[in-house]
Amino acid sequence: MAADSTTTTAATAATTDDDAVDLGRGLDALDTPTEQRTPLWKRLLTGVVPPIVAVVLFVVVWQILWASAIWPEFKLPSPEAVFGTIGTDVADGRALSIIWTSISRAVLGFLLAVVIATPIGLLVASVPLVRSAIGPVLTGLQSLPSVAWVPAAVLWFGLNDQTIYFVVLMGAVPSIANGLVSGIEQVPPLLPRVGFAMGASRSQSARLIMLPAALPGFLGGLKQGWAFAWRSLMAAEIIATSPSLGFGLGAYLNEGQALSDMPSVMAAIILILIVGIGVELLFFRPAELRVLRARGLGTGP
Amino acid sequence: MTATLERHAPEPRTGPPALDVRGVSKVFGSGEDAVVALDGVDLSVAPGEFVCLLGASGCGKSTLLNLVAGLDRPTSGTVETTAARPAVMFQEAALLPWLDAGRNVELPLRLAGIGRAQRRERARELLALVRLEGQAAKRPHELSGGMRQRVALARALAAATGLGGEGKSREEAGVLLMDEPFGALDAITRDVLQAELLRVWEATGTTVLFVTHDVRESVRLAERVVLLSSRPGRVVREWATSTADDAEELHGDITGELREVISAHGR
Numbered sequence: 001m002a003a004d005s006t007t008t009t010a011a012t013a014a015t016t017d018d019d020a021v022d023l024g025r026g027l028d029a030l031d032t033p034t035e036q037r038t039p040l041w042k043r044l045l046t047g048v049v050p051p052i053v054a055v056v057l058f059v060v061v062w063q064i065l066w067a068s069a070i071w072p073e074f075k076l077p078s079p080e081a082v083f084g085t086i087g088t089d090v091a092d093g094r095a096l097s098i099i100w101t102s103i104s105r106a107v108l109g110f111l112l113a114v115v116i117a118t119p120i121g122l123l124v125a126s127v128p129l130v131r132s133a134i135g136p137v138l139t140g141l142q143s144l145p146s147v148a149w150v151p152a153a154v155l156w157f158g159l160n161d162q163t164i165y166f167v168v169l170m171g172a173v174p175s176i177a178n179g180l181v182s183g184i185e186q187v188p189p190l191l192p193r194v195g196f197a198m199g200a201s202r203s204q205s206a207r208l209i210m211l212p213a214a215l216p217g218f219l220g221g222l223k224q225g226w227a228f229a230w231r232s233l234m235a236a237e238i239i240a241t242s243p244s245l246g247f248g249l250g251a252y253l254n255e256g257q258a259l260s261d262m263p264s265v266m267a268a269i270i271l272i273l274i275v276g277i278g279v280e281l282l283f284f285r286p287a288e289l290r291v292l293r294a295r296g297l298g299t300g301p
Numbered sequence: 302m303t304a305t306l307e308r309h310a311p312e313p314r315t316g317p318p319a320l321d322v323r324g325v326s327k328v329f330g331s332g333e334d335a336v337v338a339l340d341g342v343d344l345s346v347a348p349g350e351f352v353c354l355l356g357a358s359g360c361g362k363s364t365l366l367n368l369v370a371g372l373d374r375p376t377s378g379t380v381e382t383t384a385a386r387p388a389v390m391f392q393e394a395a396l397l398p399w400l401d402a403g404r405n406v407e408l409p410l411r412l413a414g415i416g417r418a419q420r421r422e423r424a425r426e427l428l429a430l431v432r433l434e435g436q437a438a439k440r441p442h443e444l445s446g447g448m449r450q451r452v453a454l455a456r457a458l459a460a461a462t463g464l465g466g467e468g469k470s471r472e473e474a475g476v477l478l479m480d481e482p483f484g485a486l487d488a489i490t491r492d493v494l495q496a497e498l499l500r501v502w503e504a505t506g507t508t509v510l511f512v513t514h515d516v517r518e519s520v521r522l523a524e525r526v527v528l529l530s531s532r533p534g535r536v537v538r539e540w541a542t543s544t545a546d547d548a549e550e551l552h553g554d555i556t557g558e559l560r561e562v563i564s565a566h567g568r
Binding site for chain 2 (some may be wrong): 019020023024025027028030031032187188190191193194195196197198199200201204208209212213215291294295296297
């Protein structure tokens, strides 16, 4: 039957099975996307060197501004004084205890936020009624600066750790939940259809198809959630200070202001930045790159 | 499983049909906006048969395929299949991008609760069947469009036939539903994949219902071509390709009829 029709198509060339195999193999070889992996040194050169140069340039400009003495010393201390403050704090172990106080709170608050936000995100993404009820609230909360919760939290919980964690949660939960919702939304509708056609039950479809497919969006939400958790924590620590609260980076910053000690203030800002960026670079970036690269979506170094 | 491109006359097929569509209608929407996609469609496909559903856009051929696949319900009429669940292949490969080729093929077996070692072995077999031996560890984005579609074919075969095995009867060889699976490929890749599909079909004895709007493709692949009209979709005519002496003439016949169906909408 259709053997006749093949003579009219390009398959005429494939007179024997071997030819067809060769043709197929040739097509595979030619059409397979070639992935070019940039060598490590090149990635280091393009990924690490530019930010270092930028930081060095920044310090140089700072040094020049300080040397030109446009502003008095108590407003713009020299880079040497600021890094000297950081140096002595690190040397006597004070910096470590300050950073540890803040980081342990941020990490605990962040993990708590993940535990709370994940079911909320799943619920909003999968139940239309819940979505129309609290979806807009979630998005609204995301744009509300969590500092705004500090006065309320102080009045509700008093000056203690609960206040701090409450503010951190209000900062991080909406971001994480929204990230999960948008991750699930961005799953191509064909994937769950294919899953259903292959006989996936609802729970199998959620576990084996929807959640892995939503992972890039969820990771983006986690990353933003961490940034918000860290920010909210700093705001809470600066505003709500009390001996009972321990001495974190925010309190350190606040103390610098109280003592008009500009080098300490700037040292605190730099440490806050370093921790925020460090956690992002050490944990979130690698995780995100791994996930994206495995799906052929990875870009950049 | 030896593969040849030579076509033999179809053996007479007995027993209940692998696919039985009886008086199926499908209406989308209601009231004045209602669109009748399918109207009283009857279609019966014998076990191991290769049938092409041919029609212009909007003829409801994909709708019919979805009904058979159980992805949608008919407004009236019945769809019966001997296979517990027909496997579906779409125009896009729709592979899961986070799984490598092997695990994509394993997925339907995993969903069916089959153990790791067995499903891995079966995935290896099926990948070899579609000439992708040794590519199991590749991720979808590392494969060409044609290779991805072959992984999707292997996955559909896994879904249709489970662990398979030699000496299975036609009834157990599963039902494969294909919705313009080669529509997004370039001409020469499509040509190669058509030959591959015929080879795989002959090797496995799977029942195939193949949707296309390409007359040449339908004449080349199918034992039987079923033409659907558009809005509402009805079966207009069928051709058995094995009884035609001249493929070109058959191609001309079917094209003429298809043009007639389409121009009826312009009047």
